[in-house]
Amino acid sequence: MRNQDPAQLIAGVRGGDRLRLAQAITWVENEHPRAVELLAALYPCGGGSHIIGVTGAPGSGKSTLVTALARAIRAAGQTVAIVAIDPTSPFTGGAILGDRVRMRALSGDPGVFIRSMATRGSLGGLSKTTGGVITVLDAAGFDRILVETVGVGQAEVEIASTAHTTVVVEAPGLGDEIQAIKAGILEIADLLVVNKADRPGADKTVQALAMMLELDGTHARPRRHHGRLVPDSQAATGTPAHAGQGESRDDARWRVEVLKTVASTEEGVETLRQRIEAHRDWLLETGEWTAREHLRAAHAVEALLRAELERRIRAQWAALDVRALVEAVAQRRQDPYHAAQRLLAGH
Numbered sequence: 425m426r427n428q429d430p431a432q433l434i435a436g437v438r439g440g441d442r443l444r445l446a447q448a449i450t451w452v453e454n455e456h457p458r459a460v461e462l463l464a465a466l467y468p469c470g471g472g473s474h475i476i477g478v479t480g481a482p483g484s485g486k487s488t489l490v491t492a493l494a495r496a497i498r499a500a501g502q503t504v505a506i507v508a509i510d511p512t513s514p515f516t517g518g519a520i521l522g523d524r525v526r527m528r529a530l531s532g533d534p535g536v537f538i539r540s541m542a543t544r545g546s547l548g549g550l551s552k553t554t555g556g557v558i559t560v561l562d563a564a565g566f567d568r569i570l571v572e573t574v575g576v577g578q579a580e581v582e583i584a585s586t587a588h589t590t591v592v593v594e595a596p597g598l599g600d601e602i603q604a605i606k607a608g609i610l611e612i613a614d615l616l617v618v619n620k621a622d623r624p625g626a627d628k629t630v631q632a633l634a635m636m637l638e639l640d641g642t643h644a645r646p647r648r649h650h651g652r653l654v655p656d657s658q659a660a661t662g663t664p665a666h667a668g669q670g671e672s673r674d675d676a677r678w679r680v681e682v683l684k685t686v687a688s689t690e691e692g693v694e695t696l697r698q699r700i701e702a703h704r705d706w707l708l709e710t711g712e713w714t715a716r717e718h719l720r721a722a723h724a725v726e727a728l729l730r731a732e733l734e735r736r737i738r739a740q741w742a743a744l745d746v747r748a749l750v751e752a753v754a755q756r757r758q759d760p761y762h763a764a765q766r767l768l769a770g771h
Contacts, residue, residue, distance in 0.1 A: 430462045437564050438469060442537065445564055449539055452556040463556050470562030471717075473505075474704050477587030479573040479612075484595040485619040489687040490572045494530055496690070496697040502567035503535040507557055509574050510542055537566065552731060555586060555724050584612035585723035588716055589703045591615045591696070594633065596625035610636065613680055614703050617696060621684035633682045678706050740770050 433451065436444020448466075451459045478490050490506060497504045530536045539557065554571065561569050573583050584590050592613035597620075610616065610633070618629050681699060685692035707713035744767065752758035 466563035473562040475569045475587045477583035477590045480593030484593040492687045492690045492693040504568045505537040505561040505566040506570045508540045508572045581612045595620045596629045616682045
């Protein structure tokens with residue numbers, strides 16, 4: 425694969441060749457020397473896929489729900505790709521990548537493509553190459569791309585900068601419901617789902633989430649970008665492109681709902697799919713799709729800048745006695761602040 429011509433992979437991805445598609449994703453995931461060339465050629469071919477992020481706490485049944493949702497999407501006549509992120513062990517560096525086993529009910533369907541990825545040390549619930557993999561799948565022409573994050577905590581919200589629609593999954597019995605009110609991850613939700621709704625306490629979880637939405641005005645929170653690549657005027661604030669033309673701002677904003685599902689029996693999953701489609705329609709009708717595309721673009725550029733700067737800094741370290749500097753900090757002969765400045769300065 426290392427000597428393979430990117431043109432072959434590009435043609436294969438665009439032509440529906442699953443082997444070439446898998447190879448292209450492997451190039452991206454392994455940061456092949458010509459992966460940037462591949463992605464640059466595929467990027468203009470994308471833009472048509474609806475990217476749906478599915479995130480939530482460990483044990484909430486995300487994988488089962490994604491499987492059931494993919495089946496519902498296929499029943500509606502649409503193709504779907506699934507990117508399932510698994511955590512990487514901080515000790516061994518390995519990952520089980522077990523979501524493909526959990527999703528075996530989808531095997532054999534030519535309209536479904538599943539790829540498991542490891543976080544490889546990245547925080548935020550995604551891998552650092554997730555964006556590139558989505559670019560490949562988008563160029564391959566999948567109607568819907570489901571991105572399942574690792575089990576995340578209250579503040580790991582990177583998926584909101586990657587997806588058009590973010591589904592946050594909760595489940596009864598995972599802890600004190602008051603956590604739902606203060607959990608930062610819920611603030612990114614376009615749809616809230618209480619999965620495993622056949623379990624005791626489901627109604628209490630729904631009530632806690634509904635109360636949070638009532639306190640927040642029951643409307644979707646605006647997407648904000650905290651970097652400096654996008655001016656505030658271009659941030660997605662929830663204001664439609666035609667605001668001020670006879671429609672009030674509140675009427676135009678998306679109303680977040682709390683839905684109940686039992687993914688193991690597919691109960692409520694079709695309703696969830698319909699609400700996801702309704703959110704897509706809302707994005708297109710109000711101009712929010714374009715605003716979120718701006719945020720996705722800014723996030724992608726910033727992520728690439730950070731990765732390149734980190735690579736250059738680490739390349740500098742090869743010429744420096746980093747171990748001696750770390751040892752000096754450990755013995756408190758050098759403070760970590762000036763040590764970091766010395767590394768950045770290259771001396």
